[in-house]
Amino acid sequence: MNFLLYISYDYGFPIVQPLEEEILKRGHTVAWFLEFEESKKKLKSNQKILNTVVEVIAYNPDAVLVASNEVPHFFPGIKVQLFHGFSVNKRSENKGHFRIRGFFDLYCTQGPSTTNRFKELEKKHKHFKVVETGWSKVDILFPVNENNSNHTPTIFFASTFTERLSIAHDNQVFKELVKLIESENWNWIINLHPKMNSEIVKKFQELEKFENVTYIPFLENLEPLKRADVMLTDTSSIITEFIIQKKPVITFKNNQPKECFINVLNVDDLKKSIEFALTYPTELMHKIASFVKEEHPYADGKSSKRVIDTVEEFVNENQKNQLKPKPFNIIRKLKIRKKFGFFNFFKNSL
Known part of the structure; x- marks a missing residue:
């Protein structure tokens, strides 16, 4: 399988790095896409960086692992939400942790406090799946x-x-x-x-x-x-x-x-x-x-393993085909295309 680690901000590194280790341990391929040039300096020479949308499409990832709120919908592969923090009740539900933006196929939740609400949203929207895995960032603590x-x-x-x-x-x-x-x-x-x-x-x-x-x-x-x-x-x-x-x-x-x-x-x-x-x-x-x-009830340091187990199962069983189509979100999707300067609509849906 081909995995893509998508980084918008530097806070994403400690979230996806343990996942990279788990992916490589299983013999899969992994590449990085980073929004900012400065962030690329944090990677080692043996870590594969994709610099353009065209390179990402050629790489053809099976899964894109994301620790931010949005991801280019025109990237190939399932989109997996990892979350960039715990829900701390600082913002309203419509603008915070539980906001559904229509980009993700799979949500890997941290514990019951988030899983239960996301399961309700899964039942309501039916265009994504929710699995409780624990959070990869905290594996290092255990x-x-x-x-x-x-x-x-x-x-x-x-x-x-x-x-x-x-x-x-x-x-x-x-x-x-x-x-x-x-x-x-x-x-x-x-x-x-x-x-x-x-x-x-x-x-x-x-x-x-x-x-x-x-x-x-x-x-x-x-x-x-x-x-x-x-x-x-x-x-x-x-x-x-x-x-x-x-x-x-x-x-x-x-x-x-x-x-x-x-x-x-x-x-x-x-x-x-x-x-x-x-x-x-x-x-x-x-x-x-x-x-x-x-x-976060998991104290075994194996949340990264559970995340990759879940992604493998989702891809291998083609679970995306069991979900409803995502909402159009035309304005938001056009903004993302403009951000990346990518308007080849034949490569993916709007």
């Missing part, structure tokens, strides 16, 4: 490192970039953070949103002068989350990616806190909240386990 009381605790500090929601923009939090770095026997890993204000970034980067602080400007993958025992954050979407390891998360002034979060409203409570989280209290861990069961 198996989870056991909590060892003898090691120096590590706190992962993360922040969103929206100023009114961002823990990194709070000067009192920064002062308290410096105090904790200097006084407590804790290691810190700091990662800010890629769109964070440059002055804020500079201020946090300077914390690397302390031996117990590591600043990570861009998460190439989720491995650093594996090294941390607890997370301190705000409303960042990285929360779910961390907590599915069944590790505590402390949020600061989260506007929609879950029961399984330790939500702090006062800077003076940060230290005792971290100390509390590091004990992995039983009641909190039960709440976390319930949350994880709904969001």
Whole structure:
């Protein structure tokens, strides 16, 4: 089988890279199509890049694996939605995680919280199939490192970039953070949103002068989350990616806190909240386990395997022929053709 990995933005790399490994392990062929030239620099010389629509059509993929909202409908092969994040209820259903744009044949969902709703949509629309596989991006987190009381605790500090929601923009939090770095026997890993204000970034980067602080400007993958025992954050979407390891998360002034979060409203409570989280209290861990069961119940690190199993079955059994035709979406499809400068309508339907 020929697989095509489709990348719109760099956040797609840690989602599709483990899938590439699984594809090659099975003896299939894999190629990449990246929208931006800069992104191509991230690939190795032995990774096949297709630079034009004509090259993609000649390659004739059986399946196109996508970690973004849209994909050129005129690419050959089934279109598989992998998702670029968890559903975090930041947007309305019509504009967010559950919006059906009419491009995909197969949705590989992460857990019951998304599967159940997508199954309802599958029944309603009948032009795509939904299979729960888990999320390939988080395979690297498993198996989870056991909590060892003898090691120096590590706190992962993360922040969103929206100023009114961002823990990194709070000067009192920064002062308290410096105090904790200097006084407590804790290691810190700091990662800010890629769109964070440059002055804020500079201020946090300077914390690397302390031996117990590591600043990570861009998460190439989720491995650093594996090294941390607890997370301190705000409303960042990285929360779910961390907590599915069944590790505590402390949020600061989260506007929609879950029961399984330790939500702090006062800077003076940060230290005792971290100390509390590091004990992995039983009641909190039960709440976390319930949350994880709904969001991403797979802790075997084999979601990539399940995705490729599902795609192989879909293609080999020609399941696309069992689906209804997709909606025309003429305006959206014309916009995509214009974006790629491809107007050969004989190669595919409008």
